Amino acid sequence: MGCANSELNLQIFILSMLIFTASLCVGDTDPLDVAAINSLYVALGSPPLEGWKAIGGDPCLEQWEGVSCVFSNITALRLGGMNLSGQLGSNLDFPSIIDMDLSNNQIGGTIPSTLSPTLRNLSLSANHLNGSIPDALSSLTQLSDLDLSGNNLSGQLPPSMGNLSSLIILHLQNNQLSGILFVLQDLPLQDLNIENNIFSGPIPPELLSIPNFRKDGNPFNTTIIPSPPAASPEPAAMAPSPEKSPWKVTHNPSDTIKAPIPAIAGRSFKTTKLVWIVGAGFLIFIALGVCLLMLWCFKRRQENKKYKKHNTNVYTRSLHKRTSSDSPFEATTDKEKGWSSKLPPLQPAPPHHIPIIPGENLIINQAISTTATKRQIVTNSIKVYTVASLQQYTNSFSQENYIGEGMLGPVYRAELPDGKLLAVRKLNATASMGQNHEQFLQLAFSISKIQHANIVKLMGYCAEYSQRLLVHEYCSNGTLHDALHTDDKLQIKLSWDNRIWVSLGAARALEYLHEHCQPPIVHQNFRSANVLLNDNLEVRVSDCGLGSLLSSGSASQLVGCHLTANGYSAPEFEYGSYTLQSDVFSFGVVMLELLTGRKSYDSSLPRGEQFLVRWAVPQLHDIDALSKMVDPSLNGEYPKKSLSRFADIISSCIQHEPEFRPVMSEIVQDLLRMM
Template sequence: MIRWSICVSSPTPSFLRSFPVCQTLPKMRTNHFLLLLVIFLSLTCVHGNTDPSDVQALQVLYTSLNSDARLTNWKANNGDPCTESWRGITCDATSVVSIQLPDLGIDGTLGYSLSSLTSLKTLDLSGNNIHDALPYQLPPNLTTLNLANNNLSGNIPYSISLMYNLNYMNLSRNLLAQNMGDIFNNLTSLTTLDLSYNNLTGDLPNSLSSLSSISTFHVQNNQLTGSLNSLAALPLTDVNIANNRFTGWIPKELLSVPAFIYDGNSFDNGPAPPPPPYTSPPPGKARNNRSHSPPSRTHSGPDEPSSNTSSGKKLSTGAILGISLGSGFVILFTVLVLIFCLQKGKRMENVRRTSTVNPPIIDEKVNAEMQEQRATPAASVIDLKPPPPPTENSTFEKGKSGSTKRVKSTITTSSYTVATLQTATNSFSQDNIIGEGSLGRVYKADFSNGKMMAVKKIDNAALSLQEEDNFVEVVSNMSRLRHPNIVPLAGYCVEHGQRLLVYDYIANGSLQDLLHFADDTSKTLTWNARVKVALGTARALEYLHEVCLPSVVHRNLKSANILLDEELNPHLSDCGLAALTPNTEREVATQLVGSFGYSAPEFALSGIYTVKSDVYSFGVVMLELLTGRKPLDSSRVRSEQSLVRWATPQLHDIDSLAKMVDPTLNGMYPAKSLSRFADIIALCVQPEPEFRPPMSEVVQALVRLMQRASVVKRRSSDDSGFMYKTPDHEAYEMSY
């Protein structure tokens, strides 16, 4: 017999508590004890382990926050937040439900993986020095979001509109800019919204009227304009709108709010004008549940005197005559209105000249239910959000036919005059041309305030009549596209028959120029910079395809439309321009849509273009980053002229893959990272659209690629994203 001695360290597991701390177990078989030991160890290992996706997201956040020493117990690799008491982390079972790290002076950024924290309810990083753009995808199930008093820039991300459980949001005292955005329709649980002390501009969005639970609304010290009508019916108790640029009249409902601060604006004096008769109230819960609808006139209640009797007596002859005359007048008025509407409808039908080439815009709700992207002819792809109902900001313009039409769109970007743009571009001088796109040339514009912009001058000959007349509606939709990796639309011009678009100027040129036409051959993109460009572009497409409802199809994705700033962050241009389909003859003559080399097979063969066609084009761009070659290059031997045909068979062969890599990298890349990069390309350029992954999966694959590769030794010049050739260059050493 074998006698085993067990020493159980404290705390003792429950099934061994009947034994002393050290006890001899007589006559126990060896295999029985080993089985018991295995069970005990397995139980202790399973219990308390944090969800791997949560661990990975926190590791990315830790790295993005510069691995700050104040984040005690946090680790960039391995580790278990829930069992190791990472500072500020609270767990429920194996899931991270709260991150609270206020007022620690932490520096860095928020990274790119917060959306993976699907169980997170509270995120409080207020009172730190966190900078850079606010990530466009945040934890989706938050109830409390507090990022106040940091240095966050950019705009309010659209993904907040999908946080149905959000109760408290505080983004005050940051550097947020642009418009607030129509993102509040679904936030019916939100009670506190604080966006004060930022640089927000534009009018208050109509969707604020949907905040049926809100009590506190602070937007003081911004540059907001317009009226306060969207706040009138909300159950507010604390409102601060001071030091903005609001105009008009203060709704009387707001004047009864207990805490209402509104100084530093330009409101009109005197009482507000009465609303139009029978105007329905804005959506949302009215204060104190008071009904604003007119009383019902269908019948009289039991306690209500009848409208056609007086003290129970019959109507007099004069009353009957008055009713008859009144009824006749109402009937005559109705007939006249009907005739007017019929004539107006006929005139509008003549102006529209609708055809099967351009069907009407589909209702947004219907589009949202059609999440699966079905193959649609290229000319009938509905890319952008349908326009909102007519508002006071609707614009009038004249079409080619000479008729004046009302464009039912709310523009959330600046309007420029032709004279201003002529001055800034030196009368659209040839010397100021910096590119030529599918719809016209792009000019560099120097404004008197020192700001530099890019102006796209639309060639009206490229547009059909309907698309020319719908230009402002397209501008309205484009102005709502807001993402750190998308070139924002800064303004537009519709004047004297001219149609122009004004964009932010991106200083470092296009990816195409840097890869294929760089004058300085001693400088090239490092491998890390190329992966960064791929990831940023993928995030932009993910936003267009999967965040925007309905999805926005780019339809002209290529390296020439990926612009790079000084830090080599990519910015995708021409987003939303696919809604302005060029004339068929011009398109065929110049191949404006779906440039050769980037076109998916289904578009080249049948004219079908979907979001999966964008995925194919993105795969071609990744091939450019990998090989440094053009998508089509007639200067090469025939078998290598088409980049996709030449490269695809070699993507899974290690030896062939190494020979394909851009020679300007001089071998300075990690082999495993290269292989994973090639795997993503192979998925994107599948001939069949249904086998290509959605962009969200591409983004996650690129994120994992970056996480798994940590550089042990790298050149100091890699920090800038450029690699300078030297005779004694060092190779990269990577650890996994």
Template sequence: MVPPHFNFLITRPWILIFVIVLTLTSSTTTITLVHSKTDGPDVSALNVMYSSMNSPSKLGGWKSSGGDPCGDAWDGIECKGSSVSEIKLSGLELTGSMGYQLSSLTSVTYFDLSQNNLKNDIPYQLPPNADYIDLSENSFTGGVPYSISQMKDLKYLNLGHNQLNGQLSDMFGQLSKLTDLDLSFNKLSGNLPQSFKNLSSLTNLYLQNNQFTGSINALADLPLDDLNVENNKLTGWIPDELKDIRNIQTGGNSWSSGPAPPPPPGQKSNSRSDKSSSNGDGKSGLSGAAISGIVMGILLVIAIIIALFSRRSSTPPSHFLDEDRVSQRRPFTPLASQELSNDMRSEIQKDFRELKSSDSSSSLTAKGLQTSPSICLKPHSDRFNSFDDNEFVNHMNIKRSSSFRITCYSLADLQTSTGNFATGRLLGEGTIGRVYRAKYSDGQVFAVKKIDSSLFQGGQVEDFTEIASNIAKLRHPNIAELTGYCSEQGQNMLVYEYFRNGSLHEFLHLSDDFSKPLTWNTRVRIALGTARAAEYLHEVCSPSTVHKNIKSSNILLDTELNPHLSDCGMATFHQRTSVNLGSGYNAPECTKPSAYTMKSDVYSFGVVMLELLTGRMPFDSSKPRLEQSLVRWATPQLHDIDALGKMVDPALCGLYPPKSVSRFADIIALCVQLEPEFRPPMSEVVQALVRVVQRSSMREDPV
């Protein structure tokens, strides 16, 4: 039997429909209320942020007012419960600013807006409880906001590659958890704040390419592993406590020469190794047994050192690879690429580390010429794992001595080691002479550049010894190192380190069918290293140096395919030649060698980048007439995405990131402009290539 109220509903169906709709609506409302709706202050802060960034359409879900960031999954937003916990908006080409309500984001711990085009000052208030903040690679101006001083949970702060200026406030006293601080590539000035001493957890500090002054004594007791203070205006002495850290880069400053003054009377040394331990009751000291143990240990160490020194002195030092030796040492994977076999890489890498760490003077010298400390300081070196965190390069960066010896070889020695300059030992021939391979019986291998004697006629070239001394002062990881010279019986020669991988020209243009091509990552790496070498010559050396001969045959590759620019400091000789660069490298304004400038070097470097991009030679008469000149053929197509894809070296088989290629082409277009005044300085080229690395996921191999 049907209940009476059901008969009522059956006779009035519209009421039944209304009840069903009402029930469903109520159910939906209940579900919405149960959902974790975003906290109001977080929504308001993100609304303001969105409007301040010019309401970018690429941020899906974002709104200028209202909305539910957590419930609707706004792009780049992660939540815990109803609170926004992470904001990840890196590399989205965002513009505008960040808004003024970031302090409302009290649950945000991860805040990343790096690699965008954001401008204006960094807001005074940032998410107050963040432990990770990355605002690098934007165009922020103004100073570092003082509100950072209250962010006690902060562990990572990166404000590098902006346009920040002014002095750093003493704001670091409470940041005891901070492990990484990057303020590099800004315009910050003044002394380093004393509150840096309170950064008791800091392991990585990057201050390079600013205008800091004064000493770095405030950093002496920090537990640093990586420190870069290059290219500032720092003075004083580098504390001994910092010289033992894993990676320190200090070039481009005005450090005091000579020994550091002793500490004031009564003041303890701050050296990590000098700190004494204390016992439980606060008294420090050592027991008699401990002192006896230390004395015995010291005597044992001295005995071992004497034994090792005697043994080592009986064996001639070996500075270069024996190119005929191959052993079965454990394989390793080079950082640059996989072009070499594992066995060969293993042999070469281990030998280079051993040989480069030994004294740079040769046992075969006739006499030594002591040169003055290098007047050229090391340029900046940015930290990108796939390019710079290279054990060999870091070794060269750090271990260079402020004074060094250049070896004077006898003519008889070089004649013997080159087979009397036999044709079979010829490595190459340039506009100022020939290069031969010199090999000694103890395994040392050198490259000997025999300079054409006609260049010395008329007495217009300065003393050759002085030329060699000046070239030897050019010390940079991406510059081929001069190890010696010879000037006898009218013969003038320069002796360089030898690179068994040859030149970039050979890799790109003379490889056979069995050779593997250079990967895209390695090509960008070669461009960046070469640009840094040119930047060093142009903007770091005093006086500055124009190379006048940048071309792929002068870019030598070591065992890990790191580039080393050769022929540096040879401008005196190029001034005397009628033809300087090979066909295709000359800038339009260079009708004679004396017309070369730094901007001419930039043009030549742009041509090298075109070689890396296309795999073509700068001038190739075998090509159709309109394609013979690489610059004329390629330049009109550099901004055409479709044409660019067809220009890329076919040897890469499409294995490259398209965005990276496009940005690489943009840099080329700037370098090869017809008007020299419009070409960028090498420092800007370096920074542009660094951005290619950062924005193109260079750590991942394209597939």
């Protein structure tokens, strides 16, 4: 009997293990995510979180509380204010997590040494964490927002924090952190709060230029590196006694007069003599500088003459005017995508004149940047490509490499020798009209400073032989406009959760431009065709920082007409006004496209439905009408509560009066609450 019971128990155990193993095999969630969240759950003391388990489970399929997923990966943990205790454990290495919020709890222990390198937002504020900040932060190169405030952290900032090259927001206030702050001086911080710690030493000057820097409550000692003491004059009202007077004028070795008045006269004479010497030296220095400047200008003029002569001989026959049929302002429509760009191939010079140098390894010649400080900054910051190298990478700007036509000119795909893909935009003549070479360099430098995970990165530029080209990172999945309206395969991937994810990415890009850049940047051309998607459907907003080109002359009129005709422009644009809130309106239109699957303007529809905003506004607050508006490709797979919240955000964005529209940071928070 005992043997029979043992055999039965063994069979039950084996069956249980098989069921458990099968549940892991068919689950939707990445096993590494499951292991990490199981470990966190145990470390937190198994709190009463809906769906959470200590072993196994499927967080994405079962929709565990506070967990957000994209496909089979956990991308966000939002457990702020959940009265959690325990510790964080040793394994928070979620493979694809982006946002982690465990703030306003009672979590103790130390910060784990294993953190996911994909993290962009990490908030552990208002807990009971102790110990020092770990060196593991060095791997979080994509982290843009770190909040460790309101804990019991101590010790110095680790040198590895200097590797957080994307960090924009850092909150460390109300801890017991000590040491100096030089590790933070090279980070791209826009918001730094270190109040109520025990930091000391001098404050790096780079930190003082941060727009939002709060440092009160620290025993800073700015006299660690003292300046040379200034000589303080003796009080005029107290004349020294004759016996101890320091004012002595010596006429000869045996004749010293101990009287204040002659002594003061002697010092005045010495001061006047010193002033004359300094003045003469300054004039000599100025004269020498003028001579050197004239010599440099003469030499530069001679070089320019030789360069222009050479340029005329070699490239005159290579430059042609665009034909009238090649409009520089073609819209990206299905019909027009078939048009080829009439960009004439530029014949490179013979090898003994100008060799073809791969742009990836070519940096601007230092000699170019000696004319102005700004140009020198550009020289040291951005890669420059030659026309010849870009011709090579784009197959002479062939139709096969043609991506599309933007408001500023055609865009081509470029493939570098190492296989890396880039997007090359050729600015048309109208867009760059009125901009000299210096202004174009400064524009390129300004765009290169726009660094955000959801904004297309400028990789370099080319300014040769009257050609102006900008080289950007390449996004393999094209534009949101194509994904919604022309690409059936991508449209299938745009589930409801992914549409919220895309909206959040685009909102974060505009939030960065509006609220983190100084001065704030107005996009001026926000539309679904400028929302690009990479392999993971992560958003990259293009055309950022190009407002000066879009708002110049006839280009401004055309952009205005295009936005108005295609349904993206805010009402105030008709009166010549375009502000940050106008971008918010355009963002609302893009969200409407995500909601309905319709274009912002579609001439094939009945007259009353052609403009998306005009058709949608009356239906956004009618739950029955709202359900009928949803993109049919979603097949009804969306939560009705989430749909209503999404519609509320859209409604606030497309308010007729600009002052009633929210700022982008509010929209970001609203979307985060939907994740």
